[in-house]
Amino acid sequence: MIKILKKYLVIKWWIPLLLLGVSFILFIKDTILPNTNFSLYLLLFSALILFISSIWQLFKGSKIIGFLQFSVLIIPTLFFGFMIYLFAEMMYKPDSKLALKNIEPVIKEKTDLTIPKEFEILKNLIKHTEEALDSDYSIQLTIKYKEAEEKYITEQILEKMDSKSEKGIWKYCENGFDFEPSENENNRAEPFYFKVDTLSNKIELNLFHL
Numbered sequence: 001m002i003k004i005l006k007k008y009l010v011i012k013w014w015i016p017l018l019l020l021g022v023s024f025i026l027f028i029k030d031t032i033l034p035n036t037n038f039s040l041y042l043l044l045f046s047a048l049i050l051f052i053s054s055i056w057q058l059f060k061g062s063k064i065i066g067f068l069q070f071s072v073l074i075i076p077t078l079f080f081g082f083m084i085y086l087f088a089e090m091m092y093k094p095d096s097k098l099a100l101k102n103i104e105p106v107i108k109e110k111t112d113l114t115i116p117k118e119f120e121i122l123k124n125l126i127k128h129t130e131e132a133l134d135s136d137y138s139i140q141l142t143i144k145y146k147e148a149e150e151k152y153i154t155e156q157i158l159e160k161m162d163s164k165s166e167k168g169i170w171k172y173c174e175n176g177f178d179f180e181p182s183e184n185e186n187n188r189a190e191p192f193y194f195k196v197d198t199l200s201n202k203i204e205l206n207l208f209h210l
Helices: 002-011 014-029 038-060 063-091 100-111 147-159 185-189
Strands: 120-128 137-144 168-173 176-181 192-197 202-209
Touching: 014 038, 014 063, 038 063, 100 120, 100 137, 100 176, 100 192, 100 202, 147 192
Parallel strands: none
Antiparallel strands: 120 137, 137 202, 168 176, 176 192, 192 202
16 A cells, blocks of 8 residues: 555656646536536545645655645645635625715715705615625615705705606605606616605615615
8 A cells, every 4th residue: 555655646746736737627617527516525635635745755755846746736725715715705794884975975976965964874884795796785874854954955856846857756755755766777787765754854765786
């Protein structure tokens, strides 16, 4: 057994390198037994063989070849480390908040409504979509304006009630006004719900970035 290991791990030192290269290609292409972990197990097994061979070379064979094998072994190690990092980033996206300076511009951009400078933030949350590969997220925002500012807000809305802009149109609802977005490219990429509740003096925005 020792002679066989010495023959294929020390004398024929290129065999573990070749095995690792082939298994790495098979893992990337996933051509053998797809939808299984065979390619992964083969890659891990070949990496283990190469690791044993490199250690053997360092102590029993050529140190140069041992360092060469060990250097090649670093490549899949870095690859898997990078994959684990991407997976962790994908799974862990902490919730955040919409910056205070961006609240007014976002509402203005979506509805053309200019909100008062002073308001109370009741809810402000940016939630990232779990397991999404891209930057999908949603914004949940609720603010409360002062009673004295209601006239300033409603006058803007009433001026635009009879005309539909490129962004959408205002409509009456039970407690105030709803803004109905237009079916344009921007709104399809970022569908949203916007409401002004004149009874509770609240403005609510729910936006989804797809």
